[in-house]
Amino acid sequence: MPITEKSLERKIASMNLQLHRPVTAFSRHGSTCVHHVGHFYLDCQYGAYNLAEVANPEGGIHVLVSGTKMMLSTWIDAYLLGVNLGIKERARTCKK
Secondary structure, three states: OOOOHHHHHHHHHHHHHHOOOOOOOEEEEOOEEEEOOOOEEEEEEOOEEEEEEEOOOOOOEEEEEEEOHHHHHHHHHHHHHHHHHHHHHHHHHHOO
C-alpha cells in the first residue's frame, strides 16, 4: 500500500492522541490565534516530509525528523512501537 500524506497525517494524529498531546495546532478565540504547544503535525517543504511540533505559544516549530514519506512513516511506526512498549512495561511493573 502506498504511503500518502493522508496516511502520515493519520499516524501523527494517533501519536497526538496516544501521548495526550493537543489534537490541533491552533485555535482561534475571536481575532486571537492560540497555538497549542506540543502538537505534532506533518510539514512538507522543498520535497521533504517533516514531523514537526509546535514549540512555543508564538507558533514556532521544532522539526523532529525529515525525509521521504517512507522514512517518516517508518520513524513514526518505530516511535509508536516504543511508546506502546513503554506503556505496557509501566503497567506490568506497577502491578507488582
